[in-house]
Amino acid sequence: MADQSKFIEYIDDALEKSKETTLSQLFLTFHGIPYPVTMCTQETFQALDDFEARGDDVLLASYPKCGSNWILHIVSELIFAVSKKKYACPEFPVLECGDAEKYQKSVRRMKRFPSPRILTTHLHYDKLPQSIITNKVKILVIFRNPKDTAVSFFHFHNDVPDIPSYASWDEFFKQFIKGQVSWGSYFDFAINWNKHIDDENVKFILYEDLKENLVVGIKEISEFLGFSLTDEQIEAVSAQSTFQAMRANSQETHGAIGPFLFRKGEVGDWKSLFTETQNQEMDERFKECLAGTALGDKLKYESYCLA
Structure with a gap:
């Protein structure tokens, strides 16, 4: 995965800032979307416009708690299988996080980041730096059903x-359904990305599909990225990338926060917290925002979210 020391150092700094931050002070708003002040700054968002994408960059996009660390690990392992070099990045990989200097023209540390760069983001498609669009960067988008996403997000906030x-949980659910949580509304994020589901350089992956058949999912990702790997190599990457394997190594890869990032990874954990009223509210919101869309169909809501 990415350079562990950089990753852990950044997360530790964010946790240190969190000690001083109450829930009411947690958010900064940029272009109408709330972001956590512990990880994002106005200056970084403004500097992000200067980011220069490369044609061989790989961007991993997701709403929080939908599997971004899992997919980052998988892609890193695929690059290792192809190049025999352990993937390392000298920056925290989330585009909108970190200090502004990594993009500013006078410094541009991101320019020294060796290819291929794996970048991650929780941004809407229309909030991405223009150079990503212009250079047709390959984008993997991972989605997870909204009920399990909400429960995982709640536990992250309340367990770490x-x-x-x-x-x-009731208080969190109210804020989640209103989009008043870090990175805003799940449904706004989904509606925005759904417009690009058929773009040639964009591939959507479902968290639940990876859970059901990791080997098939990794093979699809490998083919999308243009890698030629044998079945044995795909199997080896899969063995390194199970949820259990990642959880077992989480302290080493992500520091103290690791066990909380890889808590359960179950499909259907929402049933432990959702009330009947909350089920109805989420079902209505899904119907209103995503029913009948390409992404709505891909999410298999009836299979994963109906009690």
Whole structure:
């Protein structure tokens, strides 16, 4: 995966900032979307416009708690299988996180980042730096059903020491459904990305599909990225990339926060928290925003989200 020391150092800094931050002070708003002040700054968003994408960059896009760390690990392992070089990046890989200097013209540390660069983001498609669009960067988008996403997001907030927590699941659900959580509304994110589901350089992956058949999912990702790997290589990457394997190594790869990033990874965990009223509210929101869309069909809502 990415240079572990950089990754862990950045996460530790964010956790340190979290100690001083209450829930009411957690968000900064940029272009109408709330972001966590512990990880994002106005200056970084403004500097992001200067980011220069390369044709061989790989961008991994997701809403929070939909499997971004999992997909980052998989792509890193695929690059290792192809190049025999352990993937390392000298920056925290999330585009909108980190200090502004990594993009500013006078410094541009991102320019020294060796190819191929794996970048991740929780941004809407229309909030991406223009150079990513212009250079037709390959984009993998991972989605997870909204009910499990909400439950995982809640546990992340309330289980990780020092991160501002919510008074209850009911309180978190109210904010989630209104889009008043870090990185905003799941449904706004989904509607925005759905417009690009058929773009040639964009591939959508479903978290639940990876859980069901990881080997097939990794093979699809490998083919999309243009890698020629044998079945044995795909099997080896799969063995390194199970949820259990990632959880077992999480302390080493992500530091103290690791076990919280890879908590359960179950499909259907939402049933432990959702009330009947909340089920109906989420079902209505899904119907209103995504029913009948290409992404709505891909999410298999009836299979994964109907009680």
